Amino acid sequence: MNVNSVVLKRTFELHKAEYEEAALRALNSGWYILGKEMESFEKEFAEWAGVKHCVALNSGTDALILAVRALGIGPGDEVIVPANAYIASVIGVTENGATPVFVDADEYMEMDADRIEEKITPHTKAVLPVHLFGQSSRMDKITEICRKHGLLLIEDCAQCHGSTYGGQLTGTFGTIGCFSFYPTKPLGAFGDAGAIVTNDDELAERVRLLRNYGSRIKYHNEINGVNSRMDELQAALLKVGLKHMAEGTEERRRQAEAYKAGLRNPKVIIPPVYAAAEHVYHLFPVLVRDRENFLAYLKENGIHTQVHYPIPPYVADCYADLGCHWEDFPNATRYAREEVSLPIYAGLPDEELRYVIDVINRY
Numbered sequence: 001m002n003v004n005s006v007v008l009k010r011t012f013e014l015h016k017a018e019y020e021e022a023a024l025r026a027l028n029s030g031w032y033i034l035g036k037e038m039e040s041f042e043k044e045f046a047e048w049a050g051v052k053h054c055v056a057l058n059s060g061t062d063a064l065i066l067a068v069r070a071l072g073i074g075p076g077d078e079v080i081v082p083a084n085a086y087i088a089s090v091i092g093v094t095e096n097g098a099t100p101v102f103v104d105a106d107e108y109m110e111m112d113a114d115r116i117e118e119k120i121t122p123h124t125k126a127v128l129p130v131h132l133f134g135q136s137s138r139m140d141k142i143t144e145i146c147r148k149h150g151l152l153l154i155e156d157c158a159q160c161h162g163s164t165y166g167g168q169l170t171g172t173f174g175t176i177g178c179f180s181f182y183p184t185k186p187l188g189a190f191g192d193a194g195a196i197v198t199n200d201d202e203l204a205e206r207v208r209l210l211r212n213y214g215s216r217i218k219y220h221n222e223i224n225g226v227n228s229r230m231d232e233l234q235a236a237l238l239k240v241g242l243k244h245m246a247e248g249t250e251e252r253r254r255q256a257e258a259y260k261a262g263l264r265n266p267k268v269i270i271p272p273v274y275a276a277a278e279h280v281y282h283l284f285p286v287l288v289r290d291r292e293n294f295l296a297y298l299k300e301n302g303i304h305t306q307v308h309y310p311i312p313p314y315v316a317d318c319y320a321d322l323g324c325h326w327e328d329f330p331n332a333t334r335y336a337r338e339e340v341s342l343p344i345y346a347g348l349p350d351e352e353l354r355y356v357i358d359v360i361n362r363y
């Protein structure tokens, strides 16, 4: 049997007719940028998140870059980021000339909230947790630290749409929440797309300006902006996805439970989940010591997996000037060497899931 880690066509086919109708509506409208589809998506996404504002953008990376910029963070400022994360969160900081300060991961594979305070300096402006794999970071502790030290809280929600901590939705704890709608995400577009959410009127307005060349009125450029607008086609498609997002989450949760109940191989470790967190399982990470052998074995058996992430940002070539080393962050380094993401997505057939469990248990 051949099993892929994600098959986007299957997810699309679950609601094919609705997606096709939405795409044709957007195409037939004759209006493709900054129109009614984007406006209504912003309204629906803000309502879903229970916040005042959503500003629709071109990608999750842009959401992070513009969030940091709109908050006035720049050269000389420091932002505390997790060592175990995707590079885009760090790009959000460095694209603004600010300095990322890494914090190692905890046993849950999230930013270790107990190690944040030791990284705070007079230059620290914000903490930027990444709710990795679909689990929330430890938001009780992180919000308390931000409050105590007067720091801004920027949440990277690229992987966690709908996840909660202590019953509260991720993306709504801090000053601003940054979402990606990259096609594989819990809410995925059919191209690049992203958004920020916030309850701060001025901040929302600033990101709105930044995404459109810094202008409210055509040719009146108030601030130095960029072009980062979500197009009408993606907005129309995302509205369909948003309507069905909870079903997809339920399906992935069911698949995650099947893995937890079925995987019985002491060489394959499933990381724990915080008691207060409701995971949405964007990914299903496991840890395996001899990863290369394990991956080769899975491949021989037709199972294709992914690794998140083999080269963490603190040792990325582009950040060599930060002077970080693998040994600086032992947990993140372990995860970079041992993590394997098993197939999980809305539309994954049960027989493929059972096959993956069976093959792993025979390893």
Ligand SMILES: Cc1ncc(COP(=O)(O)O)c(C=O)c1O
Residues within 6 Å of the ligand: 059, 060, 061, 062, 085, 086, 088, 089, 130, 156, 158, 159, 179, 180, 181, 182, 192, 193, 194
């Ligand atoms: C944690 C995290 N942050 C940010 C991003 C960037 O999002 P995008 O690909 O939409 O720019 C991604 C996704 O790829 C991500 O996984």
